[in-house]
Amino acid sequence: MGKEDCCSTQLIDANGEFNFKGLQNFVSSVKLSRCGLSYAVVAIMGPQSSGKSTLLNHLFYTNFREMDAFRGRNQTTKGIWIANAVGIEPLTIVMDLEGTDGRERGEDDTTFEKQSALFALAVADVVLINMWCHDIGREQAANRPLLKTVFQVMMRLFSPRKTTLLFVIRDKTKTPLEYLEPILREDIQKIWDAVRKPHAHKDTQLSEFFNVEVTALPSYEEKEEQFKDQVAQLRQLFFHSISPGGLAGDRRGVVPASGFSYSVQQIWEVIKENKDLDLPAHKVMVATVRCEEIANEKFSSLMINEDWLALEHEVKEDAVRNFGRRLSSILDNFLSEYDAESVFFEENVRSSKRQQFMSKALQLVHPAFVSQLGHLRVKSLQTFKSQLEQLLRRGEAFAASVRTCSESCITEFDKGCSDAAIRHANWDASKFRDKLIRDIEAHVSSVRNDKLSELKAIYEKQITTALAEPVQSLFDVGGSETWASIRKLLKRETDVAISCFCPALSGFELDQDAFDRMMQSLKDYARSVVEKIAREEAGKVLMQMKDRFNTVFSHDSDSIPRLWTGKEDIKSITLEARSESLKFLSIVAAIRLDEKSDRIESILFSRLLEGKISISSRNSDIADSCDPLASSSWEEVSPENTLLTPVQCLSLWRQFMAETEYIVSQAISAQYSIDWKKVSVLFLSQRYSELFFKLWIFCPILSVRSSVHAYFNDMTG
Structure with missing residues (x-):
């Protein structure tokens, strides 16, 4: 999509005539009627030649006519134009208003500009207030009386619809936005508080009618690339602007898209009939201009003052002794000069511009104050760490050491804050003090x-x-x-x-x-x-079981290795050895640190030792759900205390039986060893078949049978 898709249309001409037919064509082209409530309206207002159209074109890819700087500063946008924001979801209608303070309409003819501003705030969900950075804090800035009128008429004509006012500060200076924004918000609040309100809205807060947002942009002419980058970031705010949490996420009283054309036409007719608008007195205007010039001159001189620059340089490096006294003296000198040059102008204006100068001056010097307190905080924290470490090394109690060091360092910090304070501002050092306390607490915790x-x-x-x-x-x-x-x-x-x-x-x-x-x-x-x-x-239970089996099976009660003479009861010895191994298995099957009884040992003995589980059994042999060894848990033992499940115990036992069977067989083989020479004598006196049969019957062990069979084969050739 390109800029030609924005469908720009003049909605209201320079004479205040509403272009209803053009609006209808626009609505049809952008298919607005299909949107229901899913659309947004964004307008812009501000002084003439302040770059409103340029901003909109970069922000929404529109093609509003822009001023040619090489042909002089003159009126470019006449009346009110609308266009479709290209590439923005949901559909967003952009309104470009004729600039205020235009010389083309004349000094006293501000009716249309006030009417168009009212129209913008009545129709739009978001209104961009385009203003110069140097206008912030000015009592008679172009937007100040305009906003006052807007607030008055909005309350009289409309119920609160939660319009978002996005103040765009143009040609931002080096002063950080965080210092400019509070001043601007304070000015807006003062305007709101000063407006006479009907009884129904006597106690209504500004936030009920408007959301106020503030952003700042660099100069388009001097920093074009930086300007474009920041506008691209600002553009992201208008995607899904009406969704919860969006720029206009809490708007109210939205007109359905199908009734948009008629609605805006009627709003304009109502606004045109309201012509009771006041202009500031000539005397006030002259005083405003001249006092502002004096204030600006003093501020420019302050910015290059040698004493100030020296103090600023020093405080960037480290904490400065007598900081507050030195800075107060510098400011007093410039205030005295302003008072002397503005003494004959109207008192209210003179006082207002003095406050404006003081506000700008304080904004200029406040970063130095912040640096001073920052140095004090860092030094206090370092002192605390060093003192605490020394006390702990001497073996002092931890909590007592912390109290001693904390009290000493915070007291020293408070003294430094008092030294940094100036007479012209009640700057709050509590944030720095709280930060120091938090840093101390964090270090103490660590x-x-x-x-x-x-x-x-x-x-x-x-x-x-x-x-x-x-x-x-x-x-x-x-x-x-x-x-x-x-x-x-x-x-x-x-x-x-x-x-x-x-x-x-x-x-x-x-x-x-x-x-x-x-x-x-x-x-x-x-x-x-x-x-x-x-x-x-x-x-390692299997290895331990086999070791226990070998120890019991292969040694007598006096731990003497057994000699299989044929008199030993191998069956009893085997049972005893297996019993000891099984007892160890039951011991390590579960953790028993809570003195809870269990039946693990009795189950294992009854099922494995007395039940004679075969080493060749398959899993199907224990498929019966009633078999306690078919379970994956013990009834009396929690999972976290289970080391070996019943199924694991059964598996280990089978493996144990298989790996110890050979030892038993060897013992039986040794016990049934035969002096084959004696057998030969017996063979000579009896028939071969009878002896072989007897040996075969009475030697059930396979290894012995094999020996007998091999021997008689040798004897008979």
């Missing part, structure tokens, strides 16, 4: 956390040392009282650590909640040490 972490780490190390090896030893023994012993050990060592930890925390003067959290944290850590060891044991 140091406190570090110190508490260091202290806690010491006692955590002590707990780890006290628990790790003893708990590991208890697991190695693996008896029926393992968890009871662990609980007793955990409680004893935790109590010892806490009894030492409490006095160490007293110097921090923690509140009860923080103190309780630290205590609980230490207790939780001690518990976590035990839990970690338990989980490690669970991770």
Whole structure:
């Protein structure tokens, strides 16, 4: 889409005639009637030759006629023009108003410009107020009487529709926007407060009628690229401007799109009939112009004053001693000069322009004041950090040290703020003081956390040392009282650590909640040490089970290695060894630090040892939902305390049985070893088949049968 798609149309001509037919063609071209309530209207007002059309063309890709700077500053836009904002969603109608203060209409003929401004605020959802940066704070600036009239008539003719006033400050100077905006908003509020209101709106706030927004743009002629970049950013605000949170998101009383043409025509007719508009007195106008000239001259001189520039340079580098006294003296000199040159002008205007000069002067010097307080804050914070570190190194209590250092540094900062204050402004240093306090609190919090972490780490190390090896030893023994012993050990060592930890925390003067959290944290850590060891044991349970089995199976009660002589009861020994292994499995199946009873051991013994689960069973063998080992959880044990689920225990047991079966077989083989020479004698006295049959029957172990079979094969060739 190009600028030709904007369909620009003159809505009202220079004589105030409404172009209804042109409006109808425009509405048809942009298909406005289809929009329902989903459309927006944006207008612009401001002084003649202030770049309104140029701004709109860059902002909305319209093609309003712009002033040719090389042909002089004259009226470009006559009447009111409208166009479609190209590429903006939803459909947005842009209104370009004839500039105010135009010499073409004459000094006293301001009726049309006031009427057109009223029309813009009555119809538009967003009105751009185009104004020069140097007009901010001026009592008789071009937009000031106009806004006053607008406020009066808006309340008389319309119910509040929440129009957004977007003040666009043109040719912005070096003064930051954050200093210009409060002055502008204050001027707008003063105009509103001064307007006589009907009884129904006597206490109505400005915010009920208008949203006020402020932005600033650099000079188009001097900084064209920067101007275009910032206008492109401003353009983004008009996308979805009527959505909640948008530029006109809380507008009210929107006319449906199908009735837009008739509505705006009637509004214009009403406004044309209202011609009772006042002009400022000639005397006031002359005083306004001359006093403003004097004020501007003094301000220009202040900007290049050597004393001021020297002070400004010094405060950029570091805090300046006697800052407030030096700056007050500079301002007093320029105020005295202004008073002397403006003494014969109308008092109200003279006083107003004096305030305007003072306001601009304070805006100029305020950044230096901010720098001064910034340096004071930084120095105070650095002093606090240094003093606190020294006290803590000497072993002083933390909380007491913080109080001592804080009081000293804040007192010193307050003294510096008093030195920086000037007589002409009641600048509030509380934000800097609050920032200093927040910075101190943040540093205190950081140091406190570090110190508490260091202290806690010491006692955590002590707990780890006290628990790790003893708990590991208890697991190695693996008896029926393992968890009871662990609980007793955990409680004893935790109590010892806490009894030492409490006095160490007293110097921090923690509140009860923080103190309780630290205590609980230490207790939780001690518990976590035990839990970690338990989980490690669970991770190597199969190896531990096999070690226990080998120890019990291969050694007698005196820990002497067994010799399989044929007199041993291998079945009983095997059962005892498996029982010890299964007991260890039940110990590490769950964490039992809460003294809650469970049936894990009885289930494992009844199901695995007494139930004789086969090592060759498949998962289908335990498909029965009633089988406790078919579950993924223990009834009495929470998931967080479960180390090995029933299914995992069953799987481990099968693996254990499979990997220990060979040891049992070897023992049986050794017990059934035969002196084959004696068998040979027996073979000579009995028939081969009878002996072989007996050996085969009474040697059920496969390895022994194989030996018998091989031997007799050798004997018989």
